[in-house]
Amino acid sequence: MSTRMGAKRPARPPMKKRRQGGSSARRPQAEAATSLSATKKVERGVIQIPQSLTVKELADLLQVSPAQVIKELLNNGIMANINQTIDFETAAIVAQDLGFETKEAEIVEEVLAGVSAGAEDRLVEDAASLVPRPPVVTIMGHVDHGKTSLLDAIREANVTAREAGGITQHIGAYQVEIRGQKITFLDTPGHEAFTAMRARGAQATDVAILVVAADDGVMPQTQEAIDHARAAKVPIIVALNKIDKANANPDRVKQQLADAGLLIEDWGGNIVCVPVSAKKRQGIETLLEMILLVAEMAELKANPTGPARGVVIEAELDKTRGPVATMLVQRGTLQVGDNLVIGQVSGKVRAMFNDRGKGVKRAEPSTPAKILGLADVPQAGDTFEVVSDEKTARLIAASRAKQKQAEAATAQRAVTLDDLFAQIQAGQMKELNIILKTDVQGSIEPIRTSLERLSDENVKVSVIHQGTGNVTESDVLLGQASKAIIVGFNVRAEPGARKAAETGGVDVRHYDVIYNLVDDVKKALQGMLEPKYVEVIDGRAEVRQLFKIGKGEFIAGSAVTDGKITRGDFARIYRDDKIIHDGKVASLRRFKDDVKEVATGYECGISIEGFGEIQPGDIIEAYRKERAS
Numbered sequence: 207m208s209t210r211m212g213a214k215r216p217a218r219p220p221m222k223k224r225r226q227g228g229s230s231a232r233r234p235q236a237e238a239a240t241s242l243s244a245t246k247k248v249e250r251g252v253i254q255i256p257q258s259l260t261v262k263e264l265a266d267l268l269q270v271s272p273a274q275v276i277k278e279l280l281n282n283g284i285m286a287n288i289n290q291t292i293d294f295e296t297a298a299i300v301a302q303d304l305g306f307e308t309k310e311a312e313i314v315e316e317v318l319a320g321v322s323a324g325a326e327d328r329l330v331e332d333a334a335s336l337v338p339r340p341p342v343v344t345i346m347g348h349v350d351h352g353k354t355s356l357l358d359a360i361r362e363a364n365v366t367a368r369e370a371g372g373i374t375q376h377i378g379a380y381q382v383e384i385r386g387q388k389i390t391f392l393d394t395p396g397h398e399a400f401t402a403m404r405a406r407g408a409q410a411t412d413v414a415i416l417v418v419a420a421d422d423g424v425m426p427q428t429q430e431a432i433d434h435a436r437a438a439k440v441p442i443i444v445a446l447n448k449i450d451k452a453n454a455n456p457d458r459v460k461q462q463l464a465d466a467g468l469l470i471e472d473w474g475g476n477i478v479c480v481p482v483s484a485k486k487r488q489g490i491e492t493l494l495e496m497i498l499l500v501a502e503m504a505e506l507k508a509n510p511t512g513p514a515r516g517v518v519i520e521a522e523l524d525k526t527r528g529p530v531a532t533m534l535v536q537r538g539t540l541q542v543g544d545n546l547v548i549g550q551v552s553g554k555v556r557a558m559f560n561d562r563g564k565g566v567k568r569a570e571p572s573t574p575a576k577i578l579g580l581a582d583v584p585q586a587g588d589t590f591e592v593v594s595d596e597k598t599a600r601l602i603a604a605s606r607a608k609q610k611q612a613e614a615a616t617a618q619r620a621v622t623l624d625d626l627f628a629q630i631q632a633g634q635m636k637e638l639n640i641i642l643k644t645d646v647q648g649s650i651e652p653i654r655t656s657l658e659r660l661s662d663e664n665v666k667v668s669v670i671h672q673g674t675g676n677v678t679e680s681d682v683l684l685g686q687a688s689k690a691i692i693v694g695f696n697v698r699a700e701p702g703a704r705k706a707a708e709t710g711g712v713d714v715r716h717y718d719v720i721y722n723l724v725d726d727v728k729k730a731l732q733g734m735l736e737p738k739y740v741e742v743i744d745g746r747a748e749v750r751q752l753f754k755i756g757k758g759e760f761i762a763g764s765a766v767t768d769g770k771i772t773r774g775d776f777a778r779i780y781r782d783d784k785i786i787h788d789g790k791v792a793s794l795r796r797f798k799d800d801v802k803e804v805a806t807g808y809e810c811g812i813s814i815e816g817f818g819e820i821q822p823g824d825i826i827e828a829y830r831k832e833r834a835s
């Protein structure tokens with residue numbers, strides 16, 4: 207538990223005494239208490255305190271007894287025990303009360319740099335110690351084509367590999383064994399989960415199984431799944447499901463797949479296609495063998511030695527056991543007792559279970575394991591790494607939380623048309639990925655061709671996903687994961703998608719004229735795009751009565767009902783909920799005086815530029831146009 211001293215802390219007396227350096231007996235021993243030597247380097251009474259530490263660690267750092275720290279904390283209204291974690295602000299107050307000058311330790315960056323540098327080292331060293339690892343597979347496809355049934359069939363086909371008495375548990379992933387080789391399946395089918403993980407920066411999947419029902423063929427989500435897998439550069443194997451059905455038509459499906467850009471082996475392509483029946487349990491073994499074959503070609507390897515790294519498959523808060531998370535180890539071996547940091551969460555592996563619910567001590571690459579012992583619930587798609595000790599884990603997690611806050615404050619969009627040119631100029635952009643959504647099928651090809659024709663020697667323009675219908679959340683996730691912009695032609699964004707785009711910083715543009723759409727992208731590529739403006743509504747006023755101010759000239763006596771009205775604002779006039787005019791606030795008066803703005807609750811006289819037909823009951827909505835960030 208972390209204790210934080212809030213803003214309610216009583217006003218501090220001035221610092222009592224500035225400690226001088228030298229050989230004072232109270233000078234903390236720099237190297238004794240912790241392996242993070244820089245956290246406690248003290249120069250002339252200035253003490254560096256990490257972003258979080260325990261009461262005991264603080265006492266060691268200050269070379270006082272823990273009881274003394276506890277007493278100082280109590281003086282400041284905080285009850286804490288010796289093992290409790292306190293944050294920098296709290297520790298700093300105690301240290302200052304005890305006569306130290308404090309400084310926040312910069313160690314975290316060093317440690318972080320060390321962690322990633324270590325990772326790089328391991329990568330280099332890896333080449334010699336790499337060993338083959340099981341492939342990690344995700345099942346995708348259109349709804350009702352049999353994804354869940356296939357996952358079940360695969361799980362059951364593997365009876366021999368089950369450990370005695372073990373019942374398969376749902377932990378988000380499971381492993382099967384065929385001819386002595388393992389395959390790991392992620393248990394949440396669908397490209398949405400797959401891309402959501404990618405959007406968080408994790409690529410867990412090595413092979414995508416595309417389930418296509420032989421009686422139904424390629425459907426919109428089949429196409430989406432193909433595009434999502436391709437955007438991630440993950441090899442695809444087609445499982446042609448439901449071949450037991452009388453109306454199954456494999457040839458038709460193969461033709462449709464070819465049209466969708468997947469040329470299967472029978473047709474001279476390189477996509478493996480396996481006819482299966484999840485229901486009748488047919489073709490499952492062949493499918494598994496094909497997965498091994500494709501995996502072999504991909505030469506999937508990892509170094510099983512050394513500290514583990516990997517990704518969170520799923521996580522939840524268990525009522526009795528606290529945070530539990532299924533981790534997929536991608537490198538190294540995860541062991542009970544390991545200290546980890548997962549995004550902004552730290553923890554220690556207290557217990558670990560495999561997909562049969564059996565307690566295990568270690569998990570090697572491509573192995574899913576459910577772990578207990580985290581301080582908080584991480585998010586699926588977060589990556590984890592094992593670090594040397596508990597304190598380092600806590601420090602890194604705290605530093606990341608802080609970094610995240612800072613990033614949130616200056617949220618930047620991944621790619622936008624507005625800053626495209628700058629990115630191209632900076633050499634950061636070689637490819638412009640576009641997701642294209644249109645109202646009708648007929649518009650797709652001409653727009654796609656026109657867009658891709660804009661490619662030049664500097665930037666390649668690729669439409670990575672296209673389709674009809676509104677912009678969906680799944681489109682936005684793909685945009686985020688693949689750094690793509692989304693252009694909609696005669697379609698709108700679904701509410702969930704709009705929200706996701708805002709949080710994920712994905713640029714979604716809407717057009718109703720093809721020329722404008724293509725022209726905007728062209729201008730953006732050349733750095734000539736006009737900045738995008740967004741509307742900010744200032745306020746609304748209701749027209750109560752008209753006052754004559756001159757010959758045939760009226761002013762609308764109005765009450766501001768919310769926000770404020772400012773002279774020079776743009777203004778829309780609504781009558782019976784319909785816009786009847788869109789113009790500008792020409793004059794604004796209170797009594798006889800011209801004023802700059804009028805706030806909620808006040809009455810005023812408003813005239814709208816070039817509009818004489820205003821009537822009592824009309825609503826005036828005032829807005830500004832601001833340059834989008």
Ligand code: GDP
Pocket residue numbers: 347348349350351352353354355356395447448449450451482483484485486
């Ligand atoms: P999902 O939405 O892709 O996960 O599809 P499900 O696995 O839920 O399957 C949808 C329906 O298709 C269910 O009624 C299944 O019983 C049925 N189904 C799945 N696989 C087969 C198959 O191989 N043959 C037949 N005849 N039906 C199947």
